[in-house]
Amino acid sequence: MTSQSHGIHHLIQAEKKAKEKLDEAKKRKARRLKQAKDEALAEVENYRQMRENGFKNKQTGIMGSQGKFSLEVDEQTKNKIQTINSDFNQNKESVLKQLIDMACGIKAEIHGNYRG
Template identity: 40%
Template sequence: MASQTQGIQQLLAAEKKAAEKVAEARKRKARRLKQAKDEATEEIEKFRQERERAFKEFEAKHMGSREGVAAKIDADIRVKLADMDRAIQTRKDPFILEILQYVYNISPEVHKNYNHK
């Protein structure tokens, strides 16, 4: 009976050892997964930064800076407004005179569809 108890004790000890090894293996696997996830996150962040830098270079090369584009648009608008002002100034007097001619030279007429009975 003592050998049976001793055999059971050995089996329990072996089972405990196996459970510890399985638990340790699970911990190692979890650490490896976490490490792989961290490395992947770091690599993704590096890739994102590289692509963002490349985009900014492309944008600066082809479009200039946003401030530069805004300044160019403002300058274009100012030029167009100045052109419009010049056109108004050169055509204003003749236009006003023409309008006044229409106002002063009214010739009242009866409409052709008017039937006076």
């Protein structure tokens, strides 16, 4: 019986060691998976940042030229407004005189179709 209990005791110890080795292997696997996940996330973040920087550079190039056109349009608009205002100031008196002359210079005449 002692040899049987000794054998059983030996098997139990071997089972414990195997279980410890399995647990350690599972922990190593979990650590490695976590490490791989962290590495993948870092790689994805680097790629995203690289693509975002490229997009911003392209957007700045495009929007920069649109901004230049916008400034040109604003400048042309200001010039036109100044021209219109100067024309208005130059012609204001003559137009007012023409309107007053037309309103006050009405001649009373009998219409040609009137039979009286």
